[in-house]
Amino acid sequence: MNSVAARPRIKDVAEYAGVSPKTVSNVINNFEHVSERTRAAVQEAIDALGYRVNIAGRQLRQGRTGMITLAVPELDVAYFAELAKHVMDEAAARGRTVLLHSTEAVRERELAALHGFDAQFSDGVILSPLALNPRDLATRDRRLPVVLLGERPAGGSTDHVGIDNVRAAREATEHLLSRGRRRIAVVGGAVRGRQGTDRLRTDGYREALGAAGVPFDADLVIPVGAYHWRDGARAATWLVERGLCPDALLCLNDHLALGALRALHEHGRSVPGDLDVVGFDDIEASRFSVPSLTTVAPDKREIARAAVSLLLERIDAPDGAALRDHVAGHRIIVRESTGG
Amino acid sequence: MNSVAARPRIKDVAEYAGVSPKTVSNVINNFEHVSERTRAAVQEAIDALGYRVNIAGRQLRQGRTGMITLAVPELDVAYFAELAKHVMDEAAARGRTVLLHSTEAVRERELAALHGFDAQFSDGVILSPLALNPRDLATRDRRLPVVLLGERPAGGSTDHVGIDNVRAAREATEHLLSRGRRRIAVVGGAVRGRQGTDRLRTDGYREALGAAGVPFDADLVIPVGAYHWRDGARAATWLVERGLCPDALLCLNDHLALGALRALHEHGRSVPGDLDVVGFDDIEASRFSVPSLTTVAPDKREIARAAVSLLLERIDAPDGAALRDHVAGHRIIVRESTGG
DNA sequence: CATGGCGATTACATCGATGTAAATATGTCG
DNA sequence: CGACATATTTACATCGATGTAATCGCCATG
Structure with a gap:
């Protein structure tokens, strides 16, 4: 029995x-x-x-598992959860299984993903780095095929998929400028030394300001600890209480923007009456917030598809093709938070 | 080179x-x-x-990998993403790695998780089922230790962790009743034949109504396709347009509630002025919505801890202890959507 | 100094699947 | 009908790590 x-x-x-x-x-x-x-x-x-x-037996013999790892910073950032779904769909269509892994934006854990430590059972890794620096990337183990998402690697030793962050941020800023906004704060913006996506987006923001002849005000760049509601709320509160009087917030992701919406509401500011708010990512929540959120929508499906394709090609031909960099599309979705 | x-x-x-x-x-x-x-x-x-x-070599010899699988229906349901984080923390503290898996609430994929098909590299599975029926559970492979989350298994052949859903729903309903609400709709409620968590919560709702002498109105039970914003918005719109005039919505998760808030706003209904709204799960978004959302907060940390503990014990002693059922705590967090 | 005892180390077999190369079956054609 | 090509199937070794049991070396004891 x-x-x-x-x-x-x-x-x-x-x-x-x-x-x-x-x-x-x-x-x-x-x-x-x-x-x-x-x-x-x-x-x-x-x-x-x-x-x-028994996959262990098979892997031991073949050196392949048919699985790939997707390592993202945080699954409770909706963008990554949504992206994960697309990656899983795409991988399934290609007959692979995805092992999902969350690095919590901790450098050691991102390194571990790069080195296949936790991912030994997988044939390759799609990694969305946050904390990694270029040096880390240079020391990676060449035996494990890797595709990076998000920021473009400085060293350039891996394939990469992302959107044109500079342009996206410029366009979003232009949208705000076109509505007459002039004091546009960047929530989650990059301060000196930062190198990631935030840097690129902040650069795009400055480009747009420059082109419009609007002076750049460093006080309006608000760095945040993480990209969650609470950080956006905190940043918005800071802006209001400091009396910095922005007339728009360019938030570097939707969570920040949604948190900011809440804080602005608490402080009696009306959106889009008193200020405009824009986010990045187009997560589902942004379609249903009050007011609904104008946002930069990366083509997640395209990103997922490109990432999986590049990775599978790299797995099949490790020493093969030259490095590739896929720039996925994006578009700005105008909703209530900017009068849409 | x-x-x-x-x-x-x-x-x-x-x-x-x-x-x-x-x-x-x-x-x-x-x-x-x-x-x-x-x-x-x-x-x-x-x-x-x-x-x-090389983990493959080790597993082949030892039959163990030190990894466990967490299979949830959808990662873009924030509750599961947050839960996953807790499970990963807890597993890490116990020296295990978690393989995350999303079943998309598809029966075949839940079965696959139960049978270890995608999860062969793991020593056991924590599964949050949505689509499985009791028969499926009965036919599971006894060699793979499994802990179920959420609804309690009918057959009862696995360990289980969950909250007291009936009581939680009853308490939430009592909270609404105590505020004078009488026409309380259940968004995501269970219609005849349903057996899952929705059934338990709907039962709790009816218990509370009965105890308060409020007649049950089947028209106020609104089944939904999934548990996303859009479904909540659709349900709320339906209620309003049908003229069913509820004075409160008991939404079976926070996404539904948040979607409903949006739809009510669009129809010019004020919350909590015209209606109260309550959700389940206490996801981060619910603290920042406008209005912020009253919700039933399951103790996610406790759930994660219990699930990992039960699973590890079962892995160490497959034929060991009797089946166990851990009932984790919950509490009602009153926020603006019910006047808090 | 021989012997026993115990800690440290090693040889070998094994987990399950599959690549290689060889063996066997089947079929074709003159 | 025999020779040869082709289609199927098989024996064996191997992937990497580790359990088992045996061996080695050292020290204490009689």
């Missing part, structure tokens, strides 16, 4: 079907030179015994 | 250190009878070669 039948091995299937283990393997792997008779017999044995391949 | 050094094996380390492979293994696994000298020498070799154990 208590004793559980051991998991059947390929050998058991072979005996049951009266063939050799290798023949069973051939059936499983759809080797072409297997007669219909044997194939049927083996399949029957597999079904009868409830056999499933 | 192009050729990459092969990944070092335990044998390479052994040769480098001048010992046998088994001794290296002993060092890696902290076997006690290894002299300090050898241990140091081996460690040096490991560092010098950059050796990392």
Whole structure:
């Protein structure tokens, strides 16, 4: 009663079907030179015994698992959860399974992902780095195929997929400028020394200001600890209480923007009456907030598709093609928070 | 230049250190009878070669990977993303790694999780089922330790962790009743035949109504397709346009509630002026919505901790203890949407 | 100095699947 | 009908790590 039948091995299937283990393997792997008779017999044995391949054994022999890892900073940032869904869809369509991994934006854990430490069972990694610096990237283990998402790697030793962050931020800023806004704060903006996506977006913001002849005011760049509601709320509160009187907020993700909306509401500021607010990412929440949120929508499906494609190609030809950099599309979705 | 050094094996380390492979293994696994000298020498070799154990090899030999799988319906439902974070924390504290898996609430994929199909590399599975029926659970593979989250399994062949859904819903309903609400709609409520968490919560709702002598109105039970903003918005719109005139919405998760808030706003209904709204899960968004959302907050940390503990115990003693059912705590957090 | 005891180390087999190369079956053609 | 090509199947070794059991070395004891 208590004793559980051991998991059947390929050998058991072979005996049951009266063939050799290798023949069973051939059936499983759809080797072409297997007669219909044997194939049927083996399949029957597999079904009868409830056999499933042992991936450990297979990997040991083949060095492949058919799985890829997606490592993102935080799953409770909706953008990454939504992106993960697309990556899983795309991988499934290509016959792969995705192992999802959250690094919590901790450098060590991002490094671990790069080195395949937690990801040993996977053939390659799609990594969205936040805390990694270029030096870290340079020291990565070349044996593990990697595709980076988000910020473009400085060293440039991996394939990369992202949107044109500078342009996206410029366009978003232009949208605000076109509505007559002049004191535009950047929530989550990059201060000196920062190198990530925030830097690129802040640069785009400055480009737009410059082109419009609006002076740049460093006080309006508000760095944040993380990219959550609470950080956006804190930043907005800071702006209001300091009396910095911005007439628009360019928030570097939607969570920040939504948190800011709340704080502005608490302080009696009306959006878009008193200020405009814009976010990045187009998460589902932004369509349903009050007011709904104008945002820069990256083409998540395209990003996912490109990332999976690049990774699979890299897996199939490790020393193959030159490095590639896929720039995915984006568009600005105007909603109530900027009068849309 | 192009050729990459092969990944070092335990044998390479052994040769480098001048010992046998088994001794290296002993060092890696902290076997006690290894002299300090050898241990140091081996460690040096490991560092010098950059050796990392090959988990496939280890699993093949030991049958263990030190990884556990967490399979949730949808990661873009914030509750699951937040829960996942807690599970990962807890697992890390216990020296395990979590493989995250999203089933998209598809029965086949939940079954696959139960059967360890995608999860072969893990020693056990924490599964939050949505689409599985009791029969599916009965046919599960007993070799893979499983802990179920959420609804309690009917058959009862696995350990289980959840909150007291009936009581939680009753309390939430009582809160609304105490504010004088009488026409309370249940968004996401269970219609005949449903067996999941929605059923339990709907039952709790009816209990509260009954105790207060408020008649049950089946028209106020609004089933939804999924538990997203859009579904909540749709349900609220339906209620308003049908003229069903509820004076409160008990939404079975926060996403539904937040979507409903938006729809009510669009229809010019004030919350909590015209209606109250309550959700379940206490996701971060609910603290920052306008109005902020009253919600039933399950103790996610406790749930994660209990789930990991039960699973690890089950892994260590597969035929061991009797089935266990951990009921985690919950509390109602009153916010603006019910006048808090 | 021989012997026993114990800690440290090693040889070997094994986990499950599959690549290689060889063996066997099947079929074709003159 | 025989020779040869082709299609199927098989024996064996191997991937990397580790459990088992045996061996080695050292020290204490009689």
